[in-house]
Amino acid sequence: MNDAIVVSGVGKQFVRYHNNKPLTFQEAVLQGFRGMKRSDRFWALQDISFQIGPGRMVGLIGRNGSGKSTLLRLIGGIGRPDRGKIKVRGRIRALLDLGVNLHPDLTGRENIFINGVIAGLTRREVQRQFESIVEFAELAPFIDSPLRTYSTGMRMRLGFAIAVHTWPDVLLVDEVLAVGDLAFQRKCLDRIAQFKAEGCTIVFVSHDETQIKQLCDEVVYLRQGQLVAWGEPEIVVGQYLADNREKTHRVTPKEHSIIKTAMGTELRVHENRFGSLEMEIINVRLLDKQGVPITELLSGDPLSIEIEYLAPAPIPSPFFGVAIEREDGVICYDTTTLASGEILPTLQGRGKIVLHFKRLDLNHGQYYINVGIYQSNGDFAYDYHWQVYPLLINTSYLYDKGVLKVPHVWQFDPAYDREQKQIYK
Numbered sequence: 001m002n003d004a005i006v007v008s009g010v011g012k013q014f015v016r017y018h019n020n021k022p023l024t025f026q027e028a029v030l031q032g033f034r035g036m037k038r039s040d041r042f043w044a045l046q047d048i049s050f051q052i053g054p055g056r057m058v059g060l061i062g063r064n065g066s067g068k069s070t071l072l073r074l075i076g077g078i079g080r081p082d083r084g085k086i087k088v089r090g091r092i093r094a095l096l097d098l099g100v101n102l103h104p105d106l107t108g109r110e111n112i113f114i115n116g117v118i119a120g121l122t123r124r125e126v127q128r129q130f131e132s133i134v135e136f137a138e139l140a141p142f143i144d145s146p147l148r149t150y151s152t153g154m155r156m157r158l159g160f161a162i163a164v165h166t167w168p169d170v171l172l173v174d175e176v177l178a179v180g181d182l183a184f185q186r187k188c189l190d191r192i193a194q195f196k197a198e199g200c201t202i203v204f205v206s207h208d209e210t211q212i213k214q215l216c217d218e219v220v221y222l223r224q225g226q227l228v229a230w231g232e233p234e235i236v237v238g239q240y241l242a243d244n245r246e247k248t249h250r251v252t253p254k255e256h257s258i259i260k261t262a263m264g265t266e267l268r269v270h271e272n273r274f275g276s277l278e279m280e281i282i283n284v285r286l287l288d289k290q291g292v293p294i295t296e297l298l299s300g301d302p303l304s305i306e307i308e309y310l311a312p313a314p315i316p317s318p319f320f321g322v323a324i325e326r327e328d329g330v331i332c333y334d335t336t337t338l339a340s341g342e343i344l345p346t347l348q349g350r351g352k353i354v355l356h357f358k359r360l361d362l363n364h365g366q367y368y369i370n371v372g373i374y375q376s377n378g379d380f381a382y383d384y385h386w387q388v389y390p391l392l393i394n395t396s397y398l399y400d401k402g403v404l405k406v407p408h409v410w411q412f413d414p415a416y417d418r419e420q421k422q423i424y425k
């Protein structure tokens, strides 16, 4: 076999415990002993088969609880499949629960030595790598403090730094990039890209489809423990996103009162409004640099998009998205709080979030600002307003083509020909 990883017919069962277990004998009698069965078994993974060639980078995608981490753990040798087989060639390094093996009472320095050795390095190798690990983790001033004085982010950085200073043939990465600030995430991604360039086989779990599409050669899509698709990132991620959109359609209530926005558009579910409405967008304003509500903007001017929301019950870490769509359906720009590295806390009640564009260099034309609030994993939208907020972009010159109006000047040099002739004389 030439493949680095072969997963064949893998199934994994877990035990699920029930909450309705009777607490007292009296309750058990009242429930007719139905709740006495404390648990049952379920398949977290079923009949999963795929192969990964050496040096390939493969993304695992799927909704919450679809089995991604379980699969990654099994590939990493943590637990055994109940059915089927997994074969991995070479030394594996798993970036799963970073920081789990770090000891709180030992200093950063001591942890580097112990964990380096656990990861298969000799003491001398750790010694040689030490400075580089500390530098990567950006922890030099704290390296002799006990780990319990570190923040979660600092521990993660140390865990990641130790892990990436070993030389694996197969690297397993589970969502670790959601940790730390944007600059550190960038550094982790660069390091992973370097591993890839050095021929390391990588399996990568992420909820960020854009990242998956950018980095991976292949994608495996899991749904409820089953393999839905495996192949080209563009196609498989496309299928995953289409499924998510379908879920948003499914959770959108059949009927809801029609609401008129401040701009005068009627919001109608299943027409221009989609989502479970557990959390609602109650007002959106497009504002110019003076904070004045607008529906027209001069290309190159700043624009702020103010979104007011209402969450009657707590909503854990939702994310907000804004897309600029041209009248003909071309998505000119699409961004989310998540993509910008903003992890929001649990939100409840009324609140406001504003997205500021320093300048909007779009070409002249009619656009819409689409606005959405999404469940933390992007499984579905709580509320998504499509083609509700119009924005007309004006430019002083109407003959340019394309989506962008890139600031530019033409510079003509009449002396060029004369100068060239002199040079070649």
Ligand SMILES: Nc1ncnc2c1ncn2[C@@H]1O[C@H](COP(=O)(O)OP(=O)(O)OP(=O)(O)O)[C@@H](O)[C@H]1O
Pocket (backbone or CB within 6 Å): 014, 015, 016, 044, 062, 063, 064, 065, 066, 067, 068, 069, 070, 071
């Ligand atoms: N040790 C365990 N015991 C019992 N059930 C488990 C265990 N580990 C995972 N599960 C269950 O198995 C299913 C798959 O979980 P898994 O963590 O692999 O999903 P995931 O796709 O990684 O989810 P997420 O995106 O939330 O991390 C879930 O229903 C989860 O509750």
